[in-house]
Amino acid sequence: MQRTITVSGAGTFAHVLQTFALSLLVSFLGMLVGAMIVPASLVPLFIVAEVVMLIAAVVIRLRGRSIGYTFLYAFTAVSGVTLYPVIMAYGSQLGANVVSGAFLATAVIFGGLAFYAHRSQRDFSFLGGFLVAATLGLLLMGLLNLFLHFGSAVSFVWSAVGVLVFSGWVLYDVAQYRDGVDPADVPLAALNIYLDFINLFLYILRFIASILGANRN
Incomplete structure (x- = not known):
């Protein structure tokens, strides 16, 4: 059953979206820091920190506690630093206009x-189990790609599935939060939506790259 927060203020869905928007801004600032300050040799340390923070967020949630705004913005800043080389790599491969598009x-x-x-008020909770399994499958594909280096055909399917999966996560998470959340859960809700957006963006980039790579071959 959906929880409905009847009081106005920090727990409203509007505040979740505002926090998400601010998280995107912090991530962009992190990208600027990555571009101007952080040397390429230190980026792997930020990747490790990002993974550790994600695991910590899961553990904190499983213990029934909240992550807090400081954790949220620290994570999105670190995420911005690790995103910079990825965006630059796609920019050099596809062009800045394609990345912007x-x-x-x-x-x-x-x-x-x-x-x-x-607006639809539909219940998308039935997607939860499938989305978790599909996300784990995408992570496994990512690990395999480090060693096998998939061709454009496999990358096309992989990226298309990724776009569908994180589109599903957007539906699922927004449906979970549209009636509001406990004020203490706003940072976690914003983090989930932030991850939906960033992963959707990255899989769309991979999808475009796979199409262009196939055409060039």
């Missing part, structure tokens, strides 16, 4: 799905 497409898709999930 992918970000715009992500914003449009995310906004459309979020609007539908919020």
Whole structure:
């Protein structure tokens, strides 16, 4: 059953979205720091920190506690630092205009799905188990790709599935939060939506790269 927060203020869905938007801004600032200050040799340390923080967020949640705003913004800042070399790599491969177009497409898709999930009042909780399993499958594919280096055909399927999975996560998470959350859970809700958006963006970039790679071959 959906929890409904009847009081206005920190627990409203609008505040979740505001916190998410601020998280994106902090991530962008992290990208600037990564571009201007952090040397490439230190980026792996930020990746390790990002993974550790994600695991910590899961453990904190399992213990029934909240992550807090400091944790949220620290994570998104670190995430921005690790995103910078990825975005630059796609920029050199696809061009800055294509990357900008992918970000715009992500914003449009995310906004459309979020609007539908919020206004339709449909229950998307049935997607939960499938999305968790599919996300684990995507992570496994990512690990295998480190050693096997998939071709454009496999990358096309992998990225297309990734776009569908994180589109599903947008529907699922927005449906969970549209009636509001406990004020203490706002940072976690914003973190989940932030991860939905960033992963959707990255899989759209991978999808475009796989198409262009296939055409060049």
